Amino acid sequence: MKNKGFTTEILHSDRQSAIEHGALIKPIHTSVAFGYKTAEEICAVFQGRQPGFSYGRQNNPTVGALEQKISKMEGGLASICFATGMAAITTTLLTLLRAGDHLVSSAFLFGNTNSLFNTLTTLGIEVTFVDATDAANVKAAIRPNTRIVFVETIANPCTQIADMEGIGELCAEHGLLFVVDNTMTSPWVFRPAKTKAGLVINSLTKYVGGHGNALGGAVTETGVFDWSTYPNIYDSYKTGKPSSWGLLQIRKKGLRDTGASMTAETAHHLSMGAETIALRQEREASNALALARFFASHPAIKKVFYPGLESHPEHEHAKRLFRTFGSLMSIELKPEVDCFQFLNKLELVILSTNLGDNRTLAIPVAHTIFYEMGAERRASMGIADNTIRLSIGIEDVEDLLADFEQALA
Structure with a gap:
């Protein structure tokens, strides 16, 4: 069946692939380690040449099912889940930015994100805060070393709305990665890919989970950004299509370095909550x-x-x-x-x-x-x-x- 509606797609996403014992939803897989029959097979999984699960820090079947659900919600290519929304932001930026890089950010930020960006400045990453309700302010802040523009859809708490259409066009013109925190709207209310966002971040704790019983975050690759032009991708992650390079580096290096992994039990709670968003x-x-x-x-x-x-x-x-x-x-x-x-x-x-x-x-x-x-x-x-x-x-x-x-x- 084609052209499924938003809720129909989410409700039935788990069963688009085989589930053990005919279960209606993906079971909770608590194992953190996964065995393979041959040495060649486990090497292929670790190197990303074959799909599979290497270690619970980086992937898990229950978390993977939630990642597929988030990707469908955002209309993206793939997603990675994290222990919290802040873990998603932190891991993404620490993985993609290096000392000497420049980040342009909306001045109207969640307090924890503001704190993180101040920490980035102590690591040699420059940050400029602007009034993102007007793309002209972002344009004025761009420098030769600018790599990323970061905004929230609706600012917390005073509800300023970023000029996402204008900023998306600006980023496309200058070859910049446009990262949008979609938490305050959610994938049901808005899909940032429509405004040329390359990565979309959600705190799943909020509207996606909806019940106040699980912490979680996610980053979604929209397929809009050309990663072959991004200077901070390590050679070891330049495998497969360039559209996968950014997310592969975030998962392989970012999750390995930060250890900010989501548990299977948490993924189950969030996946159930997402059905009624x-x-x-x-x-x-x-x-x-x-x-x-x-x-x-x-x-x-x-x-x-x-x-x-x-x-x-x-x-x-x-x-x-x-x-x-x-x-x-x-x-x-x-x-x-x-x-x-x-x-x-x-x-x-x-x-x-x-x-x-x-x-x-x-x-x-x-x-x-x-x-x-x-x-x-x-x-x-x-x-x-x-x-x-x-x-x-x-x-x-x-x-x-x-x-x-x-x-x-």
Whole structure:
């Protein structure tokens, strides 16, 4: 059957190849070592000349099934899974960048990613932060030693949206690798390959898993970038088609060096969660839009950050690119409203730091996940001291509205 829909493809992806004992989903393979009948065969697997499993640090049948599922979700050629989303970003960049290289990044970054990029500068890798909502800012930052441009689709927590179409064209023109973190949208809401992203990164902990019960990350090769032009590929990984070189180096060298491997049990949890991503995100986005409109008219709220509102600076951009406007939003309370008192009055909404959970979560970002960044950097990102980030869940919207209303009263 051709032209399967998104959810149909994900639900039936495991059974596109034979599964032991007729199981409907890929079983959990806990073995970290795999035996072969001949020495020639094990050598061929290790050298990448034959498909197979070498060692649990780099591949595993259960993790491999999830990788195939992520590739289908992103419309990519292949994927690699990692222990966390940060492991995916760290391993990818440490594998592909060298001292003396230059990285251009969106200034509107997840706090942990910002911390990593600051660490890269101590290793001799130059990093320039720009306002990526306009590709002209990225263009102005490009240098002869620029190798990668990195952006997030929707910024956390103030929902700035990168000019991915313009940046993708710019990277193609200059032969740069365009890396897009798709976590805040997810493969169901948006496929970065459409904007010429060469690599796509997802924190699977968030919308793909959806249940807050497993950490994981992934990097997907889209087939857009010409790796034969990239100077940092080692000769030993220039085997097969050039489209596989980057991901092969990330798996063979990156996973070996960092050891940031995903376990089979984790892959099973994330694979099961992925089956319902479209159903969950439709409900979450619907709830988020209703709440954003409620907040926009509430006298205690100074500002609402949500791409679904027509007042959002990148609303038209989001409407053109994304299937929905997502479920991440932030609100800035008016100065006279104590953010801690407001949060402590919430009864249904949970005070927690995760995103993409079935349950609605709230957190005061300036005092927690962006605290180490400092007041000056927070201000440049639009984060005020009384900014509250919300990850909207699948609860009945009437219950959510009632909880926020009583807390703001």
